[in-house]
Amino acid sequence: MADSNPLERGDRALGSRQLAAMLPDLAGARPAYRHLAEAISALILDGRIALHVRLPAERELAIVLNTSRATITAVYDLLRERGFAHSRQGSGTWTDLQEGRGTTGVTRLLGPEDIAIDLARAAPGLPGQALADALATVAPHLSEHANTPGYHPYGLPDLRAAVAERFSRRGLATVPEQILVTSGAQHAFTLVLALLCRPGDRVMAENPSYPNALDAMRRARLRTVSVPVTDTGWDIEIIESTLRQAVPRLAYLIPDFHNPTGCLMPQQERARLLRAAQRSGTWLVVDETLAELALDVPAPPPLASHATPRGSGQIITIGSMSKTHWAGLRIGWLRAPARLVTELAGQRVATDMGGSVLDQLLALTLLARAGELVPPRLEHLREQRAALAAALNEHLPDWTWRPPPGGLSLWVDLGEPIASALAERALDYGVRIEGGAYFATDPGIFEQRLRIPYTMPPDTLREAVRRMATALADGPSPSPASRRPHWVA
Known part of the structure; x- marks a missing residue:
């Protein structure tokens, strides 16, 4: 061939x-x-x-x-x-590969081991005591499962019920048959792409967007049609026009504390989006990974809760515990019509017979304690966001940003297209960070942007900003450079 x-x-x-x-x-x-x-x-x-x-x-x-x-x-x-x-x-x-570079595949997921401060991944850790308590709780239940085959392609029934109840409590009536438990939201998204799309299909994506989702679309050989997300949010008229003219097979959106801008889609725009998608027959994949990380506003209800009964059949909502609890747990889910969940479970079995029973039992225990564990996490994020903003104002006063009402990061405007070159130089100062170009659907844009997560302790964030300021001040001004990040979460 x-x-x-x-x-x-x-x-x-x-x-x-x-x-x-x-x-x-x-x-x-x-x-x-x-x-x-x-x-x-x-x-x-x-x-x-x-x-x-x-x-x-x-x-x-x-x-x-x-x-x-x-x-x-x-x-x-x-x-x-x-x-x-x-x-x-x-x-x-x-x-070939020049000395000092490495590929971004599985072997590079952890990044350089000698980088003291890693700002490439917006993923908070789980308090050790919470994990220890959860492990102690699930130990007896795990032994009950040890005498079973342990394969649950749909997910543990109790966990499916808990996730369904969570959606219902947030205003979207859901039954367990509408839930598929996955190994993270990214796993859920790749399952959806594999089932619903074929190479060459058009998909609509925000620009900028979550880079791992964009990469999944590229690997599926889909044609991306982008719609902008600016500091002020979405232009709903552009989205309506894109859905009407391009008629994409699928649209991937992050309406809740958008990654990386932090924007929250207004309720009236959600209703218009749903009507436009229904008219075009486009499947909507709504990424709710960050939806519970509401820092300055109430947590939003699921976007699908605004759909009419007729339009609800083509909405898939994905989420995970990576941002609210711990990425190492590798527990996510999707909510979709029960018929589609059955098809996706069949798709999943071809490559993955089912998730870890231990992880699912841990997830069940942690979700039951969400009312106890999540509020302190939100308070820590507020403190860390304030520390990062203060450090930027002190050391890099020419940089600008809009404080996000939730989420995990700032989308910072550097004022000039130097982000990739600065990120390259920052490695020499012990800081790993990714330029805005990695979040773009199209090449060569967002070179004036950095995504800076506030998921680390205040002192660490202050030190990271000080190092970046030193990297910027030392030597000649960085010029735009070709650079591909190792990995971003």
């Missing part, structure tokens, strides 16, 4: 059509050669293009991409200059 997986081919060559299918739509991007080089660099760092693989011949790739050979020559020159490729006399151009 001409364009089979390069990892399976003896000659380790990447076909031109295969490479073209992996590249995002760069229509209008200027200069084209630079954006193409950055896209290929990102694929190498992400592990989607293997190392030591021969890239397509320049003329062949130029024809497939409908561009000039001079453009592809410039792309390959830039890849070689940046250490992502090297040439062998008479045998083409091969992928």
Whole structure:
């Protein structure tokens, strides 16, 4: 096969059509050669293009991409200059990785071990005593399950009932048959994409958005149609127009303390969104991972609670315990029509027979204690947010942001497009952080933004800001650079 997986081919060559299918739509991007080089660099760092693989011949790739050979020559020159490729006399151009870089696959999830302050992941930890108490509570129940096969593709019945009751308590009547327990919200989302979408389908996504969800869409080879989220929120007229004109198969939205901007979608806009999606026949996937992290306003009801009976059949709500409790628990869920839950459970069995019984029992215990555990967490987040804001005002007064009413991070405007270069330099000062470009649906934007989580203790946040200010002040001003993050949560 001409364009089979390069990892399976003896000659380790990447076909031109295969490479073209992996590249995002760069229509209008200027200069084209630079954006193409950055896209290929990102694929190498992400592990989607293997190392030591021969890239397509320049003329062949130029024809497939409908561009000039001079453009592809410039792309390959830039890849070689940046250490992502090297040439062998008479045998083409091969992928490479410059010293000090690493791929962003599974082996890079934890990031560099020597980074003292990691601001790339907006994920708070679980107090040790709470975990110890929960473990003590579930131990007797675990022994009861030990004599069973332990496979629960839908999730433990008691946990499904608890999650359903949680939705009902928040204003969206739900029965356990509408719940599928998953290994996190990301797992839920990938199951939905695999069942409902096919390569080439249009999907609507916010810009910026959660990068792991965007990556899941790219890996599924979906065509992303973006709608903007600014400091002031969503333009509902643009969303309505996009749904009407593009008629996407699916839309992925984070209306509750949006990641990374922190915006909260107003109730009247939610109703308009639901009506527009119903008219276009678009499946809505609503990510509620951050919905309970309301710091300055009441926690919002589920978006699906605004739907009419006719429009509720194409809404899927996903959530998890990663942000409210602990990401290490790997417990998430989705709420959908019972028929779809059955289909998704069948989809899940093909790759995952069911989640850990121990984790689900822990989740059940922690959810029962949510009224006790979540309020102190919210108070700590308020204190940490205030400490981060004060440190930024003191050390980096030219940076601006809007205080979010909830969530876990600030979406900071640096005033100039230096975010990736500054993030690269900050590594040398013991701070790992990701520039705004990683949250973009399209290449080359949000270079003036940083997402800065306030999930660490106040003293740690103050020290991180001091180090970033030092990194910015030392040496010449950073210029925009091509950089792909290791991993973001």
